[in-house]
Amino acid sequence: MAAAMKAGLGRLGLRVRWQTASVLRPAGAAPACLVVPVRTKKRFSVPEWARELSPEEKEKRLKSSGAVFPDQRIERTFYLACTADIIDPYVPPEGDARLTSLSKDGLKQKMEKLKQTAASQLALRKVKDHDPDFSTKTFPEKAQEIFIEAHNCLANFNKQKLHSLVTERCYPEMVRGNRYKTIRWSFVESLEPPRVVHVRCDSIMNRGNLYGQVTVRMHTRQILAIYDRFGRLMYGGEQVPKDVLEYVVFERYLVNPYGTWRMHGKIVPEWAPPKDPIVKTVMIPGPTLDPSQEYEETK
């Protein structure tokens, strides 16, 4: 049998040294030398008979050989950490914070509770499913803390911390144009306790990819002063506190167990009082004139 084995190996051209069985090296042991078959360089030339085949024939041959080719799809994965906009924005009632609580309308507004809107209740239930610690009583306090922290980071240009407190949609809105400016912001006090007014829950791209948005109404007093590159006051003042009524939207990626509530945007109602003008005079370009025309003629 050994002789036949040897003949067979010789035909295949293997160079295996056959060890004689001895006491020190029993026959069952592996051979002493490791053989690496040496072969010629692989040349990727297609033989004549293969070139004439049509694509269907090629497919058939591929399938018959049973080879599996992995899909080479050029994929760049992206991760949506926040939605692009405020879902179903809250419409603040007219004259909010203008009416005193003594008048009838004022009382009605005060008594307006979150429980009245059904959609908010549904969304609130969904949010509580994913985040059992969420409660409309404790959340506004945390929201205000996040708000204050985010604005302090903006004033100190602490970008890392700001990214963790503010979503990617809100970040450029806050930061644009501020690179070479100095911002001084401070929170004086809160005139009314913040409260949750609106809750919405939505999924984007796939079903079940839930993002929750909560709108918190804040009536606060703040100080803002913006200085330009040369240290000159551009806007606001350091000794001038302003009363501000804001509807701030916070968002969280509910399906992510490590998601946090972050500031997503602000809702500015149409009836809001206009902001103070900036200190600088800005030129608005007039109509382009022909050399023959005068400006007074065009008026």
Place this chain on the structure above:
Amino acid sequence: MAARWAVSAGSAWVRGLLGWVRPERWLASGSLFPLSCIHTSTSLQKLGKWEKKNRIVYPPQLPGEPRRPAEIYHCRRDIKYSKDKMWYLAKLIKGMSIDQALAQLEFNDKKGAKVIKEVLLEAQEMAVRNHNVEFKSNLHIAESTTGRGRYVKRIRYHGKGMFGIMKIVRCHYFVKLVEGPPPPPEPRRTGFDQAKEYVQQLRSRTLVNTL
């Protein structure tokens, strides 16, 4: 058994040997490797010192301090013009207000005048948009200089097989605009001033190393 192991290895090797012959494998999808790293942002060229001067931020001024005038730095690199010829134009507009400088350059016949005018208009636009300058005419030119750009050597063919090596000359132009009216020019030093200084020197002489 060692024999069986050798045979099985051998047959596997044989299969592998004939396996590469299959042509369909090579005619698979055209893409060679998955692009897992796609750089979507371009890297800017290295910024020069003059461009970086626009990035300094001063601390906010206290209410009692005089208002700091705005300074805007602008430059253009690698202008196809000689730095010595450009210097004449730079010296012309140094110390003028921006309107006067633009007027002078518009009616100047040199090639560099057109380039400098564009640079000044760009700088004015930048000042109003980005650097909080209120009035675009309220600027004057504090510094205006030229610098040598990157030269390139080429062959200039002459007759009789002679050649010369010519330099293709480029220059940079730097300008600094400051907010406010231009400073008044220094009065010329007259003979009377020189005489006064001389008399002052004579009067301030003392005797040294004496009682």
